[in-house]
Amino acid sequence: MSELRFQQPCDEAALADWQHVHNVIIPTHPLSLDDVRERAGRNHLEVAYLGDELVGCTTVRPPVDETRTATVIARVLAPHRGRGFGAELYGRGLDRARELGADVVETVVLSSNDDGLRFALKRGFVEIERYLLPGDTIPWIDLRLPPR
Template identity: 70%
Template sequence: MVGSEDTGTAGLRILTPEDETALRDWLHVHNTVIPTHRLTLDEAWDRAGRHRLEVAYLGDTAVGSSTVRPPADGTRTATVIARVLPGHRGRGFGGRLYARGLDRARRLGAETVETVVLSSNEDGLRFARKHGFAETERYVLPGETVPWVDFRLR
């Protein structure tokens, strides 16, 4: 595990996954929070090459993760996604991951910030709205049955 460490919220450490063990932790959080869109380790490595990923640890236990999709193709829009495992929600971990992701997006040149939440994740929907996001679209990806909800920061 490598990366900038953050111990500001109840001993939470946030690191950039740069080895297989840490990337598997990121993948575990992703696949637990988004069971309808499970990724493989190869897909996670691909995302690590294109996006900015972080894993949040409480002690040695992964409790959350984040993804920042930088602005691309001349846009000034980034996507910031924070995920926290159900047993660790409500303790400020998601807020800390989100704040770091938002800061990273702004440093990468984002003027507009979006997020996406699986519609079955009621905690995630509440979190997005609480942090100033407004819903912009709902859609179902090919081969899936649960809608995704896109949000834009107001």
């Protein structure tokens, strides 16, 4: 059985925990609590804890348009990496995306996140696009899982 406890960020404490993980891992795009609340309304978000300790968070953007493309992103705080938690978070996100009817699954990694890029490539994702958002200096990488 998993050691982790998962929670959807439906109260202020869990919203703040999701925000903390996001902003530590993506310092170039810090989100406000209102930003996180807005995302919680349109995406499936989860926060993961080991006991009371914050471990990571996930984002599943539901399938869009006729391609039924969903996006799954797992994030684990550095001190908790390399213990299989990322795989567990990602697996839950992937299951959720499939339940929501995704035919195609993508992820997005900040190119400076070496761990994230290696993790995605090892799980079969293939780079499809590298781009800078306005004001950015570090490129984002979109990756896609080949069809099953």
